[in-house]
Amino acid sequence: MTGPERLITPEDVRHVARLARLALDDDEVARYAVQLSAILEAVDAVRRLDTADVPPTAHPFPVENVLRPDTEMPSLDREWVLAQAPVAESNRFRVPRIMGEAP
Amino acid sequence: MSARPAPEFGSLVEIAERVRSGTLSARAVLSQSLDRIRELEGDLHCFNAVTEQAAMEDADHIDHLVRSGADPGPLAGVPVALKDNLCTEGVPTTCSSKILEGWLPPYDATVVRRLRDAGAIAVGKTNLDEFAMGSSTENSAFGPTKNPWDTGRVPGGSSGGSAAAVAAGMVPLSFGSDTGGSIRQPAALCGIVGVKPTYGVVSRYGLIAFASSLDQIGPFATTVADAALGLEVIAGHDPMDSTSLDRPAPSVLATLGDGVEGLRIGIVEDFLSVGSDCRDAVVAAGEALSAAGAKVDQVAIPELLLGLPAYYVIAPAEASSNLSRYDGVRYGLRVDGPDVETMNARTRGEGFGPEVKRRIMMGTYALSAGYYDAYYGQAQKARTLVIRAFEAAYKNFDVLLTPTTPSVAFPFGSKVADPIEMYMCDLCSIPSSLAGHPAASVPFALSSEGLPIGIQVLAPALGESVMMRVAASLEKAAPRAARGPVTP
Numbered sequence: 365m366t367g368p369e370r371l372i373t374p375e376d377v378r379h380v381a382r383l384a385r386l387a388l389d390d391d392e393v394a395r396y397a398v399q400l401s402a403i404l405e406a407v408d409a410v411r412r413l414d415t416a417d418v419p420p421t422a423h424p425f426p427v428e429n430v431l432r433p434d435t436e437m438p439s440l441d442r443e444w445v446l447a448q449a450p451v452a453e454s455n456r457f458r459v460p461r462i463m464g465e466a467p
Numbered sequence: 468m469s470a471r472p473a474p475e476f477g478s479l480v481e482i483a484e485r486v487r488s489g490t491l492s493a494r495a496v497l498s499q500s501l502d503r504i505r506e507l508e509g510d511l512h513c514f515n516a517v518t519e520q521a522a523m524e525d526a527d528h529i530d531h532l533v534r535s536g537a538d539p540g541p542l543a544g545v546p547v548a549l550k551d552n553l554c555t556e557g558v559p560t561t562c563s564s565k566i567l568e569g570w571l572p573p574y575d576a577t578v579v580r581r582l583r584d585a586g587a588i589a590v591g592k593t594n595l596d597e598f599a600m601g602s603s604t605e606n607s608a609f610g611p612t613k614n615p616w617d618t619g620r621v622p623g624g625s626s627g628g629s630a631a632a633v634a635a636g637m638v639p640l641s642f643g644s645d646t647g648g649s650i651r652q653p654a655a656l657c658g659i660v661g662v663k664p665t666y667g668v669v670s671r672y673g674l675i676a677f678a679s680s681l682d683q684i685g686p687f688a689t690t691v692a693d694a695a696l697g698l699e700v701i702a703g704h705d706p707m708d709s710t711s712l713d714r715p716a717p718s719v720l721a722t723l724g725d726g727v728e729g730l731r732i733g734i735v736e737d738f739l740s741v742g743s744d745c746r747d748a749v750v751a752a753g754e755a756l757s758a759a760g761a762k763v764d765q766v767a768i769p770e771l772l773l774g775l776p777a778y779y780v781i782a783p784a785e786a787s788s789n790l791s792r793y794d795g796v797r798y799g800l801r802v803d804g805p806d807v808e809t810m811n812a813r814t815r816g817e818g819f820g821p822e823v824k825r826r827i828m829m830g831t832y833a834l835s836a837g838y839y840d841a842y843y844g845q846a847q848k849a850r851t852l853v854i855r856a857f858e859a860a861y862k863n864f865d866v867l868l869t870p871t872t873p874s875v876a877f878p879f880g881s882k883v884a885d886p887i888e889m890y891m892c893d894l895c896s897i898p899s900s901l902a903g904h905p906a907a908s909v910p911f912a913l914s915s916e917g918l919p920i921g922i923q924v925l926a927p928a929l930g931e932s933v934m935m936r937v938a939a940s941l942e943k944a945a946p947r948a949a950r951g952p953v954t955p
Contacts, residue, residue, distance in 0.1 A: 377828070384787060384831040385794070385808065386824055387816030396828055399886055403829055406887045407776035410845045413852075420847030421854060423680045423710075424666045424903025425928070430709040444573045450801030457796050460803070460810050 371401040470616040470917070473636035473952035474499075479545055479693045482639070483586065486533065486544035493529035493544030493588060497522055500546035500590055503637045510955060511613045513632040515551045515561055517591035522546070525588045532586075539586035542700055547582055548632045548641035551592035552599055553684070554673035555579055562675050563607035564597045566818030567799045576673025577708070578642060578684050578701045585700045590638060593628030597820045598790065599649055599677045601625050602892035605883055606822040614657060615955045616918055620876040623653030623892075626687070630657040633687045636952030640688050640697050644674055646681045647778050648871075648896025651908040654687055655871035655921025658910040658951045660694040660938065661687050663896075665928050666903030667712035669698075670705030678785035679710075681778075681900045689951050691909065691939045695719040698931070717931040727940045728760035730933065733864035735925075736767045738895045744914040745870035752868060752911055752922045755944035756937065766864065770856035773849045774898035779890055780833050780846035781901070786823075787830030793818065825886060854902045861927045866937050869895040871908040871921035895923055905931050909938045910950040919949055 377393045377400065388396070446452040451459075476482060476499065485491035504517055529539045549555065552562045554572035561567045579589065596606035604612040604627035614622040615635040622631040626643025630653035633641050643650045645663040654661025662685045669684045676682060686697030702716030734753050739746050757763040795801035795814030802817050804810035819827070833842035860867060873894055882889045899906040905928070908921040922941055926934035942950075 372832075376832075380828050380832050380835065381812075383835060384827050385791075385811040385815055386819070386827060387809075387812040388824070392821075392824070396825065399825060400828060400832065402887055403779065403825075403890075404832075404842075406890070407779050407842070407846075409773065410776040410780060410849050411841050413773070413845055413849055415845060415848040415852075418848040418851050420844060421850040421901075422847060424854075424901070425710075425712070427710060430706075432706065440573045444571075445797075448570055448573075448798040450795060450799070459796055460805065460807050462807050 371404045372397050470953040470955060473954040475636065475689070475952060476639035478690065479542065479639060479688070479696050482545055483541055483543045486529065487538060489533050491544070493526040494523070496544045497526040497546055497588055497590070500638050503635070504590070507635050507637065507955065510618060511615060511631055511635055512610055513593055513612050513628040513635065513637060514548070514591045515563060515594050515609055515628070516559055518558055518589060522588050522590045529586055529588065541585050541696065542582065543586035545587045545640055546590045546638045547587045548591055548593050548629055548638045549579060549589055550595055550626050550629050550643045552595060552644060552675040553579055553642065554675065555589065555592065558592065560592065560675070562598045563595045563609055564818065564820070564823070565608045565800060566793045566814070570798045574673060577670035577705045579673065581701050593626070593632055593641065595628060596625035597823050598675070598786070599625040599644055599646060600786070600822050600826055602648070602652055602889050603882065604628065605879065606820055608820055611879060614876045615951065615953050616658060616876065618955050620878050621656065623656035623876065625649040627653045629687050630654055630659060630661065633657070633689060634659050634951035634953060635955065640686060640693060642684060642686055642697070642701070644682055644684050645900065646677050646782060647900050648893040650685045650687065651871050651896045651906060651921070651923060652892055654908040655919065656876040658919030658949060658953070659687055659689050660691050660907065660909055661685065662694050662698055662907045663899065663905060664698060664702060664931060665905045667710050668702050668716050668929070668931070670708040670711050672705055672707035676789040678782040679789060680785060681782060691935060691942045692720070692723055695723055695935050717929050719931050719935045722932050722936055723939045725936050726759060727756050727937055730761045730865045730937065731863065732756055732761045732763045732937065733766035733860060733867045734763065735771065735867050735869045736765045737769055737772055738869040741870050741873040744875065745873060745920055748912040748920040749868055749870050749922060752941055756940060759940050759944070766860055766867070768856050768860050770852045771898040774853050774901055775890065775894050777846040777849035777853065778893065778897045778901060780842050781850065783826040783830030784833045784843050785830070787827045787834065790823070790827055850901045853898050857898070857902050857904065857927070865933055866930070867925040869923045869925065871895060871923040875914045875916070875918040875920060899925050904928055905934055907934055907938045909941045909945070911941055911945045913946070913949050
């Protein structure tokens with residue numbers, strides 16, 4: 365599966381994994397370097413395409429902002445929603461510390 | 468090969484009519500479904516959950532409505548199976564991922580709500596490739612589903628559980644989602660009908676997102692007429708989905724028997740380099756339609772071959788964004804860490820399987836600084852070229868024909884080592900997804916090994932009516948042995 369040209373290095377994989385918030389072990393990093401290189405090679409026809417004057421399509425049909433009247437409607441049941449969280453406390457989702465200790 | 472014909476439910480219209488008139492109880496129809504599931508589920512693993520108790524209560528409710536003179540609706544008493552990425556209130560919805568294990572959605576997807584309102588009975592949630600990423604169900608965190616035609620082979624994917632459940636005669640109707648072929652490919656591999664509607668015809672509210680500009684929900688059934696009824700029930704505008712088309716859904720049932728006389732049908736030449744059995748089936752399908760009065764020609768649309776590489780940039784890019792919500796905070800799995808970022812990364816590293824991680828990585832790369840224009844930007848332009856090529860072709864043709872898949876159902880393990888080879892399964896189904904067009908797969912022939920082959924009928928946006936007419940004509944010309952249900 366290894367292409368003639370190794371496009372993605374293990375260092376690239378670690379960088380992308382950090383952006384994607386994915387903890388990978390060393391085996392995964394090595395494997396994804398090979399596999400992502402192969403995938404990039406397989407989609408290379410797209411990269412090489414001459415697209416001068418071709419507009420991009422983000423969506424099959426034009427998407428417009430959809431608004432509704434600003435009227436009160438029931439929302440999701442708060443207790444039910446919080447019960448789905450790994451940790452909830454005082455009607456909030458609880459997460460680990462975000463900022464460091466105060467100096 | 469030992470697949471034998473299986474007991475059938477009869478047409479959905481018939482079931483619903485008999486239930487509505489009180490000559491058949493919803494409970495009795497449900498029993499046939501549950502008995503069959505009990506008999507075969509251990510061998511096939513179609514379901515992540517069978518909701519037997521709730522289904523019996525729902526069936527009793529339908530029977531009660533009938534006795535009290537109320538009309539339960541056009542799917543009265545029809546047992547249905549739902550892909551496990553469709554939210555069901557209070558019933559686990561896992562996407563076949565460890566990261567959502569134990570999550571109980573607080574609401575029903577619009578599709579689920581419409582099915583219930585039409586009198587259908589939900590019997591369970593079906594297995595899929597994790598987050599609908601895959602073509603074999605081998606990416607399910609809970610183990611693969613087996614093909615009822617040959618349990619050594621995959622049912623296709625990602626909606627493999629929904630396809631196999633119909634193909635094995637467990638339910639007469641099921642629903643899946645299709646992003647690049649996830650309804651059509653398993654329908655073809657399981658010898659049943661599968662329909663991907665025009666983007667926006669069916670609400671995505673409550674469908675757990677994979678790639679939002681491509682995802683559509685659609686039906687599986689053993690006949691074109693049953694699939695058409697399933698589609699009509701779920702179609703139509705929904706204010707809860709901002710991409711839902713605000714116009715009447717295409718009517719398909721009424722015109723199903725109108726034939727193909729005078730229709731211009733194009734066989735896409737560029738997809739004839741597939742396996743010989745599949746190629747022969749498309750050529751035979753063209754001949755059958757020609758004999759039925761259609762004008763059939765071959766047409767070259769080489770731009771459609773850009774579909775596969777464009778899709779494998781666009782879909783992972785959208786997925787990497789959509790799946791960022793699984794962060795260990797609001798639902799599902801959390802693996803603790805000293806700070807939020809470490810907790811997020813550990814949760815996702817442990818909760819997602821290899822293919823989902825691969826796509827998140829690919830998508831994040833394609834969207835990252837320095838590569839966005841080269842990959843994502845270029846893929847979006849390739850998407851434009853695919854759409855333009857379709858527009859040009861539909862000036863000369865009413866519908867297009869291709870094989871649904873390059874090959875018949877393959878043995879377990881034969882493609883897992885090479886992601887690219889697995890991606891190739893979607894070669895013929897991806898272009899319509901990129902264009903937002905409808906497409907249907909109809910069982911048409913058997914391969915030399917006795918495995919089903921599907922023909923794909925493509926139509927322009929909102930062309931469901933003519934597409935299903937052609938599908939019905941193909942069904943008429945196909946041998947009965949080429950379609951399910953079968954007994955493994």
